Amino acid sequence: MDQPQFAYFEGKIVPFGEAKVSVATHAFNYGTAVFGGLRGYWNEEQKRLFVFRPWDHYHRLIQSARLISIDSKFDEETLIQLTMDLLRANNWQRDMYIRPMFYKSDTGIGVRLHDLKDELTIWTVPFQKYIKNDTNAHVTFSSWRRIDDNVIPARGKVSGAYVNSALAKTDAALSGFDEALVLDQNGHVSEGSAMNVFMVRNGIVITPPVNDNILEGITRRSVIELLQKEMGMQIVERSIDRTELPIAEEFFMTGTAAQVVAITKVDHRPIGTGAMGPVVTKLRDMFEDVVRGRNQKYSHWNMAV
Numbered sequence: 168m169d170q171p172q173f174a175y176f177e178g179k180i181v182p183f184g185e186a187k188v189s190v191a192t193h194a195f196n197y198g199t200a201v202f203g204g205l206r207g208y209w210n211e212e213q214k215r216l217f218v219f220r221p222w223d224h225y226h227r228l229i230q231s232a233r234l235i236s237i238d239s240k241f242d243e244e245t246l247i248q249l250t251m252d253l254l255r256a257n258n259w260q261r262d263m264y265i266r267p268m269f270y271k272s273d274t275g276i277g278v279r280l281h282d283l284k285d286e287l288t289i290w291t292v293p294f295q296k297y298i299k300n301d302t303n304a305h306v307t308f309s310s311w312r313r314i315d316d317n318v319i320p321a322r323g324k325v326s327g328a329y330v331n332s333a334l335a336k337t338d339a340a341l342s343g344f345d346e347a348l349v350l351d352q353n354g355h356v357s358e359g360s361a362m363n364v365f366m367v368r369n370g371i372v373i374t375p376p377v378n379d380n381i382l383e384g385i386t387r388r389s390v391i392e393l394l395q396k397e398m399g400m401q402i403v404e405r406s407i408d409r410t411e412l413p414i415a416e417e418f419f420m421t422g423t424a425a426q427v428v429a430i431t432k433v434d435h436r437p438i439g440t441g442a443m444g445p446v447v448t449k450l451r452d453m454f455e456d457v458v459r460g461r462n463q464k465y466s467h468w469n470m471a472v
């Protein structure tokens with residue numbers, strides 16, 4: 168089964184093909200929607216599907232909604248319940264992705280955020296690897312700059328803002344790279360097209376702070392905790408200059424779709440030895456165990472369907 172059977176659409180679970188909006192929908196015309204992205208991980212031994220940190224994802228979705236004047240009307244628990252109902256209806260027994268979205272649903276002309284109706288949809292789809300070379304990714308500095316928080320809220324997942332990510336990703340992919348590295352307006356390393364970044368320098372893990380125009384990633388938050396508590400690493404949140412990368416020991420990206428990806432080359436310069444380093448190697452294994460519900464200590468991050 169590759170096609171979703173059902174979606175949640177404007178108040179109820181409907182056959183997937185019936186979850187459709189008009190061409191005149193405000194969100195379709197102006198990008199006035201916010202979305203989330205969660206993963207469901209199939210645990211073959213237990214024959215169970217685990218959703219990773221649903222409360223955190225829905226908390227961020229509600230906050231993203233607030234940023235563009237959408238009143239979610241649902242709290243985190245209700246959104247989780249709707250998701251669980253939908254997952255049970257679809258009966259996925261494989262790794263998959265969950266896409267909830269709040270959107271301005273009125274039809275008609277007029278750029279604004281006020282006096283518009285808001286709706287919710289959730290759809291799900293089978294999902295595997297997002298970045299093929301996830302142990303040796305080769306990335307490039309994009310010529311596109313990351314959206315600035317004074318242009319479109321950068322810390323939320325605003326649909327229209329993803330044209331910025333798409334420009335960076337397509338230019339990198341069509342030039343033969345695995346992913347783009349995007350600088351912010353100040354020239355600091357901000358993110359990938361849909362992932363946060365981490366550098367290991369002099370044995371310390373460094374990642375840009377939430378006020379460097381990054382998305383406040385759930386994987387980022389999870390990885391920070393694992394690195395500190397399980398690997399005893401020191402984490403520093405500070406801006407990263409582009410010329411720090413060629414002299415760093417390790418560099419990696421994190422995201423729900425990408426998971427934990429080792430970057431071994433940036434443009435024409437190798438990172439560290441040019442092969443996946445020990446910190447990211449260990450972190451990837453640990454992360455995989457955690458998300459599949461194999462690590463009891465972090466079982467509170469997983470919700471069984």
Ligand code: PMP
Nearest residue numbers: 361362363382384385386422423
């Ligand atoms: N940055 C951007 C722009 C993203 O779209 C994503 C994916 N949601 C991330 C970072 C990583 O965030 P998360 O770990 O919550 O998926």
